Amino acid sequence: MDTALTVVVAVSLAVAVATLAGRLPVASPLVLIVFGIAASYVPFIPDVELTSELVLVGLLPPLLYAAAIRTPLVDFRANRRPIALLSIALVIVTAVGVGFLAQALLDVPLAVGLALGAVVAPPDAVAATAVARRIGLPRRVVTILEGESLVNDATAIVLLRTSIAAIAGSVTLLETGVEFLVSALGGVLIGAVVALVVIQVRKRITDDLTDVSLSLLTPWLAYVPAEEIHWAGTDAHASGVLAVVVAGLLLGHKSPIIQSATSRLFERMNWATISFVLENTTFLLIGLQVKSIVADVGDSELSAGRVAAVSLLILAAVIGIRLVWIFPATYLPRLIPAVRRADPAPHWTTPLLIGWAGMRGVVTLAAVFLLPADTPHREVLVMIAFVVTVGTLLLQGLTLPWLVRLLGVRGPDRHEDHLTEASVHQAAANAGLRYLEERSPEPSPRTCSSACAAERRTGPTRSGSVWAAPTPRPRSTAGRAPPRSRASGPS
Secondary structure (H helix, E strand, C coil): CCHHHHHHHHHHHHHHHHHHHCCCCHHHHHHHHHHHHHHHCCCCCCCCCCHHHHHHHHHHHHHHHHHHCCHHHHHHHHHHHHHHHHHHHHHHHHHHHHHHHHEEEEEEEEHHHHHHHHHHCCCCCHHHHHHHHCCCCCCCHHHHHHHHHHHHHHHHHHHHHHHHHCCCCCCHHHHHHHHHHHHHHHHHHHHHHHHHHHHHHHHHCCCCCHHHHHCCCCCCHHHHHHHHHHHHCCCCCCCHHHHHHHHHHHHHHHHHCCCCCHHHHHHHHHHHHHHHHHHHHHHHHHCCCCHHHHHHHHEEEEHHHHHHHHHHHHHHHHHHHHHHHHHHHHHHHCCCCCHHHCCCCCCHHHHHHHHCCCCHHHHHHHCCCCCCCCCCCHHHHHHHHHHHHHHHHHHHHHHHHHHHHHHHCCCCCCHHHHHHHHHHHHHHHHHHHHHHHHHHCCCCHHHHHHHHHHHHHHHHHHHHHHHHHCCCCCCCCCCCCCCCCCCCCCC
């Protein structure tokens, strides 16, 4: 009963605070974290433990799946190079850099430092895009940030598990490479197989509620088998996170073929609601951890001043490594003529914004609890992960809107969006006219004439209604499914 009451209170507070935060000029994740930090010191608020199993099994699969099904696969493919350089290469570079720094500052084995580096390396899928969409970043920037956040968790978790095995002294370089390949290729394969099976099943489902119910189960249908199937003779297994992302991307791409319009509408609304509740509850839970984390650090043999200094230095390293990496990763590939012709170099403001939008989130806090209990200075490592998470969310999240205004970067043009939508309506009307004219039976041309005349009257009206629709006031988009964007070109 106490657990049920805690869940109800936490979700209610998260929804209420997020709703009120929508009226403020600050993204709701930042308000929820500050509220959670303050609430953790209120006497009658119980201690809420954010376990790794709760996050990695209960929260992460549905959040990643909800983001994946609304990410256009065409845009993901078009930006696969920057996404790979950020979600794989940058995560590895950050983990190694932070690993050596932690070894020097804390006097711990390198394997422990690399484990900490893997924990703090991946930006959060929710935080960056929630802030980015609210302040109106260019579509390609949002696409790259979303794509990076979908894949980097898998890279970080593989590195973390490898580092934990190295702490025990039971891993070789060859085993590390095998585990990484098994995790990546196995995750992609299992995600694709699950997507193909679900596509065939959903093609045969005619009931909308049954179809949406299967959609709600899909994240775990991909995650659980990937995590449970191991490579023969080793502990290596496929990445459940990557399996969920691949399944979501493929199912989102095929949704117009395998679902009815009503089913797609139901699915979108259900996943938007689930994302809204889980995202906001997650950020509230992050803030609620501060009291217990600070209490645990008090038992450490390291002084409070040293812990604070190390935490801030690693926070600065995490931010600095990303900023240093992003510029060569953006411009060096374009020294190749073929790459430069296909994708001209963007303005320098684009990599700067992507570099500054590296907010960490719940995966960092959940992953740090995977460290064994006998890890040297484990309570300090947990504190560092918390400082990096909250520090990037507050520092970068609060200053990103100011940086966008300073650089004069403009987001999508609302009038251009209206023009595109009107063009789509008109194209659909023209396609309907052609269909009616081609399929109309020869003996009764009046039927076609009547239907075609009606379509000619209503088609332009639907297209024109786009312009007549009132422009909504800016509000928080946390938890909402964004409109499907076109394949964006170079920013």
